[in-house]
Amino acid sequence: MKETGYQPIEWLDNKVKLLDQTRLPREEVYLELGDYREVAAAIKEMRIRGAPAIGVAGAYGIALGALKIEDTSRDNFMRELKDITQTLAATRPTARNLFMAIERMQQAAEARGDTAQMKKALVNEAARIHSEEIEATGKLARFGAGLIKDGTTVLTHCNTGPLATTGYGTAIGVIRQAKEQGKQIKVLADETRPLLQGARLTAWELKQAGIPFTLITDSMAGYFLNRGKIDCVIIGADRIAANGDTANKIGSYGLAVLAMENGVPFYVAAPVSTIDLSLACGDEIPIEERNPDEVTHLQGASTAPEGTVAANPAFDVTPHYYITAIITEKGIIKEPYIERMRGIV
Amino acid sequence: MKETGYQPIEWLDNKVKLLDQTRLPREEVYLELGDYREVAAAIKEMRIRGAPAIGVAGAYGIALGALKIEDTSRDNFMRELKDITQTLAATRPTARNLFMAIERMQQAAEARGDTAQMKKALVNEAARIHSEEIEATGKLARFGAGLIKDGTTVLTHCNTGPLATTGYGTAIGVIRQAKEQGKQIKVLADETRPLLQGARLTAWELKQAGIPFTLITDSMAGYFLNRGKIDCVIIGADRIAANGDTANKIGSYGLAVLAMENGVPFYVAAPVSTIDLSLACGDEIPIEERNPDEVTHLQGASTAPEGTVAANPAFDVTPHYYITAIITEKGIIKEPYIERMRGIV
Numbered sequence: 001m002k003e004t005g006y007q008p009i010e011w012l013d014n015k016v017k018l019l020d021q022t023r024l025p026r027e028e029v030y031l032e033l034g035d036y037r038e039v040a041a042a043i044k045e046m047r048i049r050g051a052p053a054i055g056v057a058g059a060y061g062i063a064l065g066a067l068k069i070e071d072t073s074r075d076n077f078m079r080e081l082k083d084i085t086q087t088l089a090a091t092r093p094t095a096r097n098l099f100m101a102i103e104r105m106q107q108a109a110e111a112r113g114d115t116a117q118m119k120k121a122l123v124n125e126a127a128r129i130h131s132e133e134i135e136a137t138g139k140l141a142r143f144g145a146g147l148i149k150d151g152t153t154v155l156t157h158c159n160t161g162p163l164a165t166t167g168y169g170t171a172i173g174v175i176r177q178a179k180e181q182g183k184q185i186k187v188l189a190d191e192t193r194p195l196l197q198g199a200r201l202t203a204w205e206l207k208q209a210g211i212p213f214t215l216i217t218d219s220m221a222g223y224f225l226n227r228g229k230i231d232c233v234i235i236g237a238d239r240i241a242a243n244g245d246t247a248n249k250i251g252s253y254g255l256a257v258l259a260m261e262n263g264v265p266f267y268v269a270a271p272v273s274t275i276d277l278s279l280a281c282g283d284e285i286p287i288e289e290r291n292p293d294e295v296t297h298l299q300g301a302s303t304a305p306e307g308t309v310a311a312n313p314a315f316d317v318t319p320h321y322y323i324t325a326i327i328t329e330k331g332i333i334k335e336p337y338i339e340r341m342r343g344i345v
Numbered sequence: 346m347k348e349t350g351y352q353p354i355e356w357l358d359n360k361v362k363l364l365d366q367t368r369l370p371r372e373e374v375y376l377e378l379g380d381y382r383e384v385a386a387a388i389k390e391m392r393i394r395g396a397p398a399i400g401v402a403g404a405y406g407i408a409l410g411a412l413k414i415e416d417t418s419r420d421n422f423m424r425e426l427k428d429i430t431q432t433l434a435a436t437r438p439t440a441r442n443l444f445m446a447i448e449r450m451q452q453a454a455e456a457r458g459d460t461a462q463m464k465k466a467l468v469n470e471a472a473r474i475h476s477e478e479i480e481a482t483g484k485l486a487r488f489g490a491g492l493i494k495d496g497t498t499v500l501t502h503c504n505t506g507p508l509a510t511t512g513y514g515t516a517i518g519v520i521r522q523a524k525e526q527g528k529q530i531k532v533l534a535d536e537t538r539p540l541l542q543g544a545r546l547t548a549w550e551l552k553q554a555g556i557p558f559t560l561i562t563d564s565m566a567g568y569f570l571n572r573g574k575i576d577c578v579i580i581g582a583d584r585i586a587a588n589g590d591t592a593n594k595i596g597s598y599g600l601a602v603l604a605m606e607n608g609v610p611f612y613v614a615a616p617v618s619t620i621d622l623s624l625a626c627g628d629e630i631p632i633e634e635r636n637p638d639e640v641t642h643l644q645g646a647s648t649a650p651e652g653t654v655a656a657n658p659a660f661d662v663t664p665h666y667y668i669t670a671i672i673t674e675k676g677i678i679k680e681p682y683i684e685r686m687r688g689i690v
Contacts, residue, residue, distance in 0.1 A: 025650040188656075191640070191648065193538060193562040199641070199649040207650050215655040217538040217640055218564040219596025223661040226598060251564025253571060257606050258599055295536070295562055296544070298643045303536065304544040305370040305552050310560040311533075316568040 001138055001168055002180060004208060008163045009048060009056055011127060014067060016060045020047045021163055025204040036065030036084050043091040043098075046195065050164020051238045051274055052133045055097030058088045059126035062105045066122045069115070077115045081106070093286040094247055094315045096239035096276045101129050134167035136271035139329035144174030144234070144269050147325070147332070150183040152231045155221060155259075157190040158249035159197040160236035160269065161205035170269040171234040172205060174327060179211055187213035188224055192249060194294040194312065218251050225262045233259045237270035237326075244320030244337025245282025246270075250313055256322035265324040272328050275345050282317035290314045346483055346513055347525060349553060353508045354393060354401055356472060359412060361405045365392045366508055370549040381410030381429050388436040388443075391540060395509020396583045396619055397478045400442030403433045404471035407450045411467045414460070422460045426451070426467075438631040439592055439660045441584035441621045446474050479512035481616035484674035489519030489579070489614050492670070492677070495528040497576045500566060500604075502535040503594035504542040505581035505614065506550035515614040516579040517550060519672060524556055532558035533569055537594060539639040539657065563596050570607045578604045579672075582615035589665030589682025590627025591615075595658055601667035610669040617673050620690050627662035635659045 010017040012032065016039050020029045031047065033039050039061030042048055048057045065084035069077055085102050092098065108125035112118040148154070154175055158164075161172035169176060179185050187206055192198035199215055206213045216224065224230050233255055239247045246252070246268050259266040279285060292310035296302055304310070325334045330344040355362040357377065361384050365374045376392065378384050384406030387393055393402045410429035414422055430447050437443065453470035457463040493499070499520055503509075506517035514521060524530050532551055537543035544560055551558045561569065569575050578600055584592045591597070591613050604611040624630060637655035641647060649655070670679045675689040 190564075191538070193536070193564055196648050199653075203649045203653050207653070213654070215640055215649055215653050217595070218562070219535075219538055219599065220656065220658060220661075222599030222602065223595060223658055224656075226661070250562070250568060254564065254567030254599060254603055257567065257603055261602050261606075295560055299646050299648070301644050301646070303541050303644070304548045304560055307552070308544075308548050308560050309558070311565065311569075313565060313568055316565075316571070 001177070004162050006162070008053055008166050009060065011060055016057070016064055018042055018048050018057070019163070021049060021201060022047050025200050036061045037087060039064060040087045040091050050159060051095035051097045051236065052137065052165040052167065052271055053163065054092060054095045055101040055273060056130045056133055056166045058098045059101040059105055059129045061088050062102065063122045063126040066109070066119050072115065074115060077118060078109065081109055092288055094238045094288045097273045100273045104129060130166060133165060133271060133273065136273065136329040137165045137167035137169055137173045140170065140269055140271060140327050141168050141173035141177035143332050144267070144327040145177035145181055147267065147327070148174065148178035148183060148185065148232070152178070152183070153186040153188060153229060155188045155190070155224070155230045155233045155255070156202065157198065157235050157252055157255055158192045159201035159205070161202065163201050163205060164236065170236040170271070172202065174234055174269050175211060176209055179209070185211060187211055188230060189213050189215050190218045190221060190251065191215060192251065193218055221255055222258045225258050225264055230264055232265045232267060234267045234269055237268050237274045238315055239285050240268070240270060240275045240326065241279040241281050241285060242277045242338060242341055243281045244323060244326060244335070244341065246318045246323060247282065247285040247287065247315045248318065250316050253316040253318045256318040260322050266322055267325055267327055268323055269327040272330055272345055275341060277342065277345055282319060285317055288314040346522070349507045351507070353398055353511050354405065356405055361402070361409055363387055363393050363402070364508070366394060366546060367392050370545050381406045382432060384409060385432045385436050388433070395504060396440035396442045396581065397482065397510040397512065397616055398508065399437060399440045400446040400618060401475045401478055401511045403443045404446040404450055404474045406433050407447070408468045408471040411454070411464050417460065419460060422463060423454065426454055437633055439583045439633045442618045445618045449474060475511060478510060478616060478618065481618070481674040482510045482512035482514055482518045485515065485614055485616060485672050486513050486518035486522035488677050489612070489672040490522035490526055492612065493519065493523040493528060493530065493577070497523070497528070498531040498533060498574060500533045500535070500569070500575045500578045500600065501547065502543065502580050502597055502600055503537045504546035504550070506547065508546050508550060509581065515581040515616070517547065519579055519614050520556060521554055524554070530556060532556055533575060534558050534560050535563045535566060535596065536560060537596065538563055566600055567603045570603050570609055575609055577610045577612060579612045579614055582613050582619045583660055584630050585613070585615060585620045585671065586624040586626050586630060587622045587683060587686055588626045589668060589671060589686065591663045591668060592627065592630040592632065592660045593663065595661050598661040598663045601663040605667050611667055612670050612672055613668055614672040617675055617690055620686060622687060622690055627664060630662055633659040
């Protein structure tokens with residue numbers, strides 16, 4: 001599996017190094033953050049984004065915060081650690097991976113007897129979460145590529161490549177892997193308003209991977225689906241409920257309905273860390289409402305009259321019955337998700 | 346019916362005065378065009394847009410060109426007139442109203458014996474097309490408002506107000522009329538990428554009309570439809586085929602599918618001048634493909650990596666079976682459109 005020439009996140013012992021995704025594709029700027037609050041701010045401002053990458057960044061943020069806790073009792077350490085995890089948990093509510101990472105970090109600390117061991121365990125656990133996410137997308141990409149025939153045109157939404165996953169990519173991972181297997185693959189990439197992760201990040205990653213793509217506005221997907229120009233849709237996920245209902249970037253639900261209406265398979269590609277068995281269905285997934293300025297402005301310039309009220313839900317939920325299959329590192333699962341999901345988590 | 350404080354198009358005897366819609370909402374700039382080629386360029390560049398408004402602008406453009414034909418024989422006049430109409434016909438292929446206007450202008454000229462009469466007839470015919478469009482949207486708005494209950498939230502797409510129609514508005518006309526009847530109406534307005542007619546123009550017109558609205562990205566419509574936040578969808582039309590299939594701004598088809606999937610009525614509001622009985626179905630409607638730079642750029646700034654290939658179909662076709670009713674100035678029609686359409690054109 002081919003490496004990319006960029007590193008979305010890296011642990012530098014006492015700093016977290018991030019590729020600032022808000023400045024792509026124009027500039028490749030790396031940030032070195034020495035405070036967990038800076039990591040939290042970077043997640044909130046989407047300098048790093050994508051559910052698996054948010055999980056990894058959250059884990060490193062906790063490790064960073066923990067390392068800087070001064071010598072204290074175990075109880076005080078746990079209290080300070082709780083403040084740190086709460087700050088990171090308050091950044092973005094939808095992606096499951098962040099909360100999965102926080103739970104694992106807490107457990108790693110709790111299992112150790114003294115604060116020095118706890119610090120070491122937290123750094124190790126963050127690195128483990130990172131390497132597991134890398135491994136997971138590599139594996140799921142291989143499973144997913146088996147679904148992709150030679151000559152396929154894939155529609156995708158938002159960004160699900162190495163930037164979003166720190167690894168090989170989920171939806172884009174499947175596409176990359178199919179191409180590496182020698183298949184001719186074309187991509188239609190939704191620009192993904194409001195923050196243009198498709199135009200800015202997916203286009204940048206596909207260009208680097210040498211995969212031919214055409215950029216479209218989100219509103220054009222129906223046109224191409226209806227004209228038979230798309231063979232399958234593959235998206236990532238931010239959180240998957242126990243019944244298979246999937247929260248993903250706003251607009252995903254519409255694509256799923258349009259895919260079904262036109263007889264086109266609709267796949268979700270996500271590591272198991274995205275699955276949340278504690279939620280029975282998608283209605284229970286918290287949907288982040290972001291700043292309406294993201295809708296009334298574009299790259300800093302206002303698009304609408306002054307005083308315009310806008311809504312900005314960042315995600316929507318695709319009910320499981322629109323999803324042809326969910327591609328994970330433990331295999332491809334299909335309906336009845338509610339029965340099969342528990343087998344793989 | 347309330348007047349607006351702006352005039353999208355005006356005939357000044359030897360000039361056409363246009364409100365430049367590309368500069369709204371930031372600036373209210375009026376252009377005075379003395380050459381038909383400038384009118385053609387203004388249509389192509391979408392300084393004036395919206396199917397009915399394009400028809401009116403095309404008619405005035407022809408009148409302007411005809412007035413400037415120097416003294417010549419009737420045959421030479423008709424030849425020069427043909428060049429003029431061809432220039433205007435070559436601007437934008439999808440809106441039926443432009444071609445309807447061109448046909449009417451040609452017939453008006455042909456019916457006269459000498460070139461002085463022909464010039465006069467052309468100016469009169471353009472003014473007649475303009476006043477008929479104004480009257481049509483006033484009437485259709487009254488028919489349409491009967492479908493809108495008090496307390497309704499309407500989703501609309503693109504811009505269909507006075508700017509787009511030179512009159513009262515089609516979809517926005519229906520909304521304005523319902524409000525003038527004292528009904529509480531809220532609007533969700535799609536921003537309408539790539540050229541943001543929703544964010545720039547619909548928001549500007551609704552603000553002026555005092556109608557409360559919330560701006561959303563095109564990708565959010567499904568989310569709000571699925572959550573029961575939208576009571577009906579109303580859009581305009583660029584061309585309606587004999588079976589009711591409707592070409593409208595890209596993204597309309599997706600809204601229609603999502604409305605049906607969620608049991609929400611989907612209305613098309615359009616004057617009869619938009620209906621094209623010469624086309625059996627929507628497959629025959631020519632779809633304009635515009636410059637891909639409109640997709641890779643936003644308000645002049647690039648959004649994607651250099652060299653990104655983009656597609657830019659400006660319209661899509663909604664099959665008639667997704668359309669709950671078509672609202673025209675001659676009444677509201679429903680399935681079977683193929684039988685009922687001929688009765689009203």
